Amino acid sequence: DLAFDLSLVANRTYMLKETSENAEHRAQATESIKQFDEWAVGLDYREDVYRVVKAYADSSPRLIGEAKRLLEQTLRDYRRAGLHLGKPERDEVERLRKELSAATTEFRTNITNAKKELKFTGAQLEGLPESFLEQVKTSDDEYTLQANVTFHYLNVMRSAKPEATRKRISGERKRLAREKNIPLLKTVLQLRATIATKLGYKxxxxxxxxxxxxxxxxxxxxxxxxxxxxxxxxxxxxxxxxxxxxxxxxxxxxxxxxxxxxxxxxxxxxxxxxx
Incomplete structure (x- = not known):
């Protein structure tokens, strides 16, 4: 059905955003995801469709099983979107939800695009398999790893004997994109709290x-x-x-x-x- 087709396109775009080695392709995918998410949020605010559904529900139809559950969940989802609110409040919730969607996408994208190169000596990488060391060797007794590359990170965390090496790559990985994402995180948390409050949730x-x-x-x-x-x-x-x-x-x-x-x-x- 249509929902499946939409999810298929969205999932493929997300995959491209997260895995493409081409920065331009990732940027295009990210922009497409933002547009898709904004459009998806907007679907909840089709007042013409809501009025028809609400009128049908108000007619007290005698439904059972899946049909009854579908109507109940549809009405619930409209309430969760704020369709029961006055138009100014409803429009504000829609705006906030779109802003939240864009901010969370940007947060994830910043982590995906972040890079952190770390150089180690052979002694600092004691315990790692030779096959791995050969892949990351960049000069005599110099090995270059990327804290943002999961394969590099996990190899070090599981096998590097020196504690200082594990501590270093662990810290750098957790600090990826922090300059951009700390302000974004504050924005996301504030938006979530505001949306919940406006919709009547604690x-x-x-x-x-x-x-x-x-x-x-x-x-x-x-x-x-x-x-x-x-x-x-x-x-x-x-x-x-x-x-x-x-x-x-x-x-x-x-x-x-x-x-x-x-x-x-x-x-x-x-x-x-x-x-």
């Missing part, structure tokens, strides 16, 4: 979770916290194993596990215990 989480099984943000959070409590004993057991591995390898009886250690010691434990 939080953005309540708005997003309404159409999910949880139904609201509080239930979703309680589920996650309950899951965390159940997994905590197992996590602590595994954390102790990783910490023991680090203390044994470094010779430091007081060593503690850091964020950039996780992949490395998970991989080491897998090799020692399960290979």
């Amino acid at each position: 939080t953005w989480a309540d708005y997003k979770c309404e159409v999910k099984m949880a139904g609201n943000g509080t239930t979703a959070r309680e589920f996650l916290m309950d899951l965390k409590r159940g997994l905590e004993p197992k996590w602590q057991s595994e954390l102790e194993q990783f910490t023991e591995l680090k203390r044994r390898e470094t010779g430091d009886a007081n060593a503690t596990l850091k964020m950039w250690d996780a992949f490395y010691y998970m991989n080491l434990l897998k090799k020692e215990k399960y290979s």
Whole structure:
């Protein structure tokens, strides 16, 4: 149907934006996605279609099964778009939603386009396979990695023995596009909060979770916290194993596990215990 055709085009465009090596193609795909998303938001505000659906619902049709559910969800989605509001408020919600869509696309695009080149010596990359080192060698005892390239990042995080190397590439990857994206993140959070408030929701989480099984943000959070409590004993057991591995390898009886250690010691434990 039409929805499938639209999603197919959109998904292909997203793929091009995220994976093309041609910067011009990525830029064109990004602009197309922004236009598509703005158009998609605008579909919710076809007042002529809404009036017809609303009039039909007001006639109290005797529906069952899928037909009943379709009407209920269609009315719900119109309410979530703000069609029940007065025109000035409705137009404002539409504008804010389009602004939010553009900002989130720009946020993701900034990360996709960000590049961070890092140079290491052979000693700093101790533990990495020779086949990988050959690919990134740029001169005598110089190896150039890209923190933004997942393949480079994961190889270092899983196999580089020097902790400082793992810490460096981990930090640089997490800082990709931060100059552009920190202001954008603030904009996105403010837009979400404003939209939720204007539509009558306490939080953005309540708005997003309404159409999910949880139904609201509080239930979703309680589920996650309950899951965390159940997994905590197992996590602590595994954390102790990783910490023991680090203390044994470094010779430091007081060593503690850091964020950039996780992949490395998970991989080491897998090799020692399960290979």
